[in-house]
Amino acid sequence: MKQEIKPVHGMWASRWVFILAATGSAVGLGNIWRFPYITGENGGGAFVLLYLLCIAVVGIPIMAAEVMLGRKGGLSPINSxxxxxxxxxxxxxxxxxxxxxxxxAFLILSFYSAVASWALYYAWEAARxxxxxxxxTQSEAHFNDMLANPGLLLGYHTLFMVLTMVVVARGVKGGLEKAVQILMPLLFVLLVVLVGYAATTPGFKEGVSFLFAFDFSKLTGKAIIVAVGxxxxxxxxxxGAIMAYGAYMPKEVKD
Incomplete structure (x- = not known):
């Protein structure tokens, strides 16, 4: 009988925690920042329908395959x-x-770590x-001043990477699991607050129209590629993220 391979970093406590972790991996700048403007530029509500179709036909089957490969291998993506x-x-x-x-993952981290370090700096500046x-104009000047200060950028980037390494080093249960159980509900609350605030600002209706008005004439071949991406x-x-997360799924949890 083959010996079952168990990840050295631990296992998820439940399927729900896995879903939170996978959501945390997926929900970021790609959805909060990038998605609205590419939706408006590619047909609004028509693009949303195309995007949801890509999710159902292409995305979910590949995601299920990655999870199953991770569970089958029980190791890092390479070793799995x-x-x-x-x-x-x-x-x-x-x-x-x-x-x-x-x-x-390395290339994405190279990008996200830089942007996340900006977010840390801006959170401190907002608190002040x-x-x-x-x-x-003043906001743009403040951002340009930040980019012109390499010491500041290096310091906040180092802080973000240290925080990330602390979470990862604590393993699945003590690190990632605890982090997502706190940060994901907090993210949801922040999004609700932001939407509520946006609804009180001028141009909100125009923004909603830009985002969701149906314009099928903009569904070009380029729009299809953007939707798949x-x-x-x-x-x-x-x-490799979903595959790695799948490796941490307990074998007794049914698919």
Whole structure:
């Protein structure tokens, strides 16, 4: 009988925690910042329907496959693909999928860590009341001043990476699981507050119209490619994250 492989970092306590973690991996700038303007530029509500179709037809099957591969391998994406390939008696070249996922995750981290460090700085500045009554021109100047200060950028980037490493080093239960149980509900509350605030500002109706008005004439081939790409980004596909999260799923949890 083959010995069951258990991830050294622990296992998720339940399917619900896995869903929270997967949601935390997916919901970010790609949905909150990027999605609204690409939706408005590509047909509004018509693009939303196309995007949801891509999620259902392309995204969810690939996501399910990544979770199953992770559960089957029970290791990192690279080693999971090696193990699954060996068990299936096929070429070890399938491990290249794991390497590509790890490379994608590294490149995404390179981008997100920089933007997240900006967010940390802006959170501190907002707490100090720096942005009270500022104009658009002053806000732009403040951002440019931040970018022109390499010491400031390095300091906040280092702070973000240290916080990230602390969470990851504590493993699944003591780190990721506790983090998502706090941060994901907090994110939901923040989104509700932001939507409520936006509803009180001028131009809200125009923004909603820009986002959801149906314009099928803009559903070009380019829009289809954008929708498929957004579906991959939304579900964190092709970067090894979902496969890794699947490896932490307890075997007794049914699919």
């Amino acid at each position: 693909m090696r193990k699954v390939a060996a068990d299936s008696k096929v070429t070890q070249r399938w491990a290249s999928i794991g390497y590509l996922g790890a490379l994608s 009341g720096v942005f009270e009554g500022v104009t658009a 957004q579906a991959f980004f939304t579900l964190s596909l092709g970067m």
